[in-house]
Amino acid sequence: MSNEEEFQSIMDEFRDAKKNASLFCKGASERGDVVIGSFCQYAPTEIIRAAGFYNVILCGFNYDPAVPLAETELPANLCPLIKSSYGNILGKTCPFAFYSDLIVGETTCDGKKKMYEMLQELKQMHVIHLPNVPDKERSMEGWESELHRFKEALEERFNVKITDEQLKNTIKTLNKERSYNARMYELGKLDPPAMTGVQMRNVLTAEYFMLDEKNKAVKSERMLELAKQLWDEGKGPYKKDEHPVRILVSGAGLDGVLDKTINVIEELGAAIVCYEGCCGIMNMRRPIDENDPDPIHAIADKYLEVPCAVMSPNARRFEQFRNVLDEWKVDGVISITVHACSPFDIESRALEDICNENDMPFLHVRTDYSPGDEGQVRTRIEAFIEMLQAKKNG
């Protein structure tokens, strides 16, 4: 198999990961293995996996049939991610929720908190209380005790013991997994980039659903190696003398609007070099301290630094955002937020201010999972890219 074919076959495996994961979960469930469903990055997957459980993500990214179904119970003017997640569980169209023995929620935004209260009537839930002030002096103690409480809840409910040793091993494994993602983003720093933003998205989404961790490690490592090699040989996604405009995509809920936004950006000839915001670069760059003698403390310390827009004030995000603009030599920023995701929508304004200070072109796209505004969203993105191309090519 040539390098190109091998790279493509790994990409295909990533693309099919979510589909294959539902079969995996079915098997796991039949074997009596424990499957835990979660939504946000704040759910400490280290603790779940240290117990030997599988962790799957339940965030909904489809409009039909989940959103219209959810709207029979939830308000229509709620964030589509929350509606889609709830609708898929209500209508039993989410296999991962179906096979989950327990669902972990965390008190991020108001919409989610209240949705979890309703979910409690459909599934077994454990809700972790997440502080919204990311100041360690004020919040660390409570946050750490919430993680202890979560660990004990798992131990009690499933009659297992989660040792420090297991936690430390899982911390190492997950640090490694995050480093793969961080290294993938590094490939976007090259000019032209060694991976497209669509490919990156494909890998990022897949990583949550590659439940065989050994296979995931092997394939991620090899994928990175091959991408760099192909780029060196001039066989990357762009020709060596091609210099597409470089876009940083920021925001949340992106997986529900891929066709309208991410795919359109690259179809129109721009390159997404990095992602910032929910599940973006920042969380991948910060490992958990492997030398901390208290693993729960180390986990709590890292997770409190996740720069999600539910945090207030969210200074970490803005500081890192500035660095990303610089490090990735970005030509323009596209902030994508979904309707009624107030935290990310409002913070978009602060990102715009930073961009203005740096004379960095900025576009804010507000949209949702429905296909109705495809045309208008495309026109905005297209005009923005035309503007950047005119600037770059003189």
Next chain:
Amino acid sequence: MNYVGIDMGSTCTKVIVMDESQKIIFHKVMPTGWNCIETAQSILEMLEEQGIKREQFKCVATGYGRISVPYMDKAITEISCHGKGACYLFGEKDFTVIDIGGQDTKVIEIAGGAVKNFNMNDKCSAGTGKFLEIMAATLGLGLNDLCELSRESKNHIVISSMCTVFAESEVVSLIGRGTEKADIAYAVVESIVNKVHGQLGKIAPKNSVVRLTGGLCEAPYIIEAMSKKLDTEVKSDPMARYAGAIGAALYATAIK
């Protein structure tokens, strides 16, 4: 060689033909209708009648129907085209363009003759030409009559609904209450002007040079009301409804 710019908007299609020296030699506005491809075909026939044959021109299409012009050489968004067209029309390089279109209202910041920033109304029709059209129809008036009638308003009232459908019911209930037509017309115009003002606030510094393009370029009362609200003299031009098509024709001159 001639250069054809076609701006296929949601309501009207505008056609501009330029000669080698970038002089406008033909212009035409027509309803877009429901079939963009048929409209495009009828433009081709119309140009042939004018003696402008397909092999003798380069063509750029813009507007929401830009990809439905089968014979275009290139499609470019209305943002870029309006920017370029406005620079040509007004002979300026640093200013803000407001384009009130059928389904989109655009605010475009031009710096050094290039688009620097822009925004468009999000999804809904508040603040667009369509809003004005529907309100005029509800009042049994033409667009220009509605604008001019606003001058006669003695009691300044407010329409608070942003959604066109809700605003229409608000207007209907005002009519039912016996409110003067002129007062309702005033409120409709104010609603548009306020919406545009909100959109402009995010882009242009106060008192910058503002130019209006699009279908309302010959609605003096709208231009006056906007100047008052924005606290700067807004100018337009009878040809400003062609700004997008002019920009498209200018882009066509660059096609090899």
